[in-house]
Amino acid sequence: MSQPENKKSLVSFFWTWGILTVVGVVISLWAPGRFMPRSMSNNMHLSILTIQIFSVAAAPIAAGIYAAALHNIRHDRWRGGGVPPAAEPIRGNTAFVSTWLIVSSVLTVFLLVWGLGALAVDNASTGKNPLVVDVTGQQWLWTFHYAGTNVSTTQLVLPEGREVEFQITSKDVTHGFWIAQMAVQVDANDGVSTEIHTTPDKLGVFDIRCTQFCGLNHASMVTQGRVVSSQDFQKWLTSQPATI
């Protein structure tokens, strides 16, 4: 390939890279909020933001790979007959390799720091009078006990704006407690109580599912819960019959 042809080819590559990057960034910012479950808690807001940040950071890298593939298909495809001759050996390019290593390292460290920070924030307790709910998974249903009361039920009702502390355990095999709209997902293990926090901040219905295949009626371990106002929550709690 001649010098001008080579330059033209590189310009074409960078244009493709740039366009695909812009497309990737737009999709990264738009898709998580559009296709993930409706956010109903601080954890879910953070999860969606984290996915957006990670996707935006990954967009130019993915775009570079696709652009290189498209570039090669267009410019370097063998159009002759028979077996193509061996390509010219690739020689080292110190500036390119250094830039690649530095950018990759900075990006990786950034994602690591963000991820650890998000994990710490995600499960941090505010310590402000949390509502403690004991969650019990068993084959094949969830039951919820409100600590300090005689109320146990198969339907989870939570007050808006108050931190909830879930104490999650299992009576038999391993189950997975997942509230889709609140980014709460943790295994329920027999003999172990796992603590996780969230603060519901939207009224409405949410879905609870088991995320560990746990036997014949695993598919039936699906239920719904509600986030209601504080007043409605108190009314609901006092209206519940005491259970053994």
Next chain:
Amino acid sequence: MGRSRSVVVALVSIVLGGAVLALAGFALASTTPHQTALSCVSAGSGSCDLHFSVFPDALAGEHGSGGGPHPDWVSYSNDNLVVPANTVVHVTIDQYDSGGSLNNSYLGNVIGTVGGTATVDGKTVTHVDPNNVGHTFTLRGIPGNGSPILVSVPLPADNNSGTPVTLGDGSYAKPVVITFTFKTGSKGVYEWNCEYPCGGSRQGQFGEAMSTFGYMSGTLTVR
């Protein structure tokens, strides 16, 4: 020409592969054991009676001569219950099995019945001792659509002794008789199962009879 042939071969492979998978699915579905339906017997003016049993083995009930492939598995007498829509259903269950402790004492409560009660040998109860339960009859809602449990009634353990009665190929002591009433809603196929860990040692005692349709689980079809 070669390229067209490759495309045709690929398409035919995909169609044949799909057909094989579909046939396998139909074959598996058709081998799922379904017992003879036990229909609710009309008791006049919008109500009906449903009477079945639960045994410590499969020698009585719908498993056939000798108890079928697993004669030693605990079993309900019927797994295929049929009731009318928007009807009051009076249920009677004869419980012939011994028992122990529920995994979760919550299931010792009577849930979802008319009045929130059941009777055990004629005595009205809202709950039973969760450490003396033989089985439960737990009817589930449609997953993800309202309450996960529509009806759940604990069946106390049968601690009776005395002259055994012969039923099918088995003989059993006098049963504990549990009755309760619930109202059916709209048409649909609902699942029920036992929540007492009675399925052998596997899967937290929820294996074998607890993990095979036709023993400790079944369907309730609302027509």
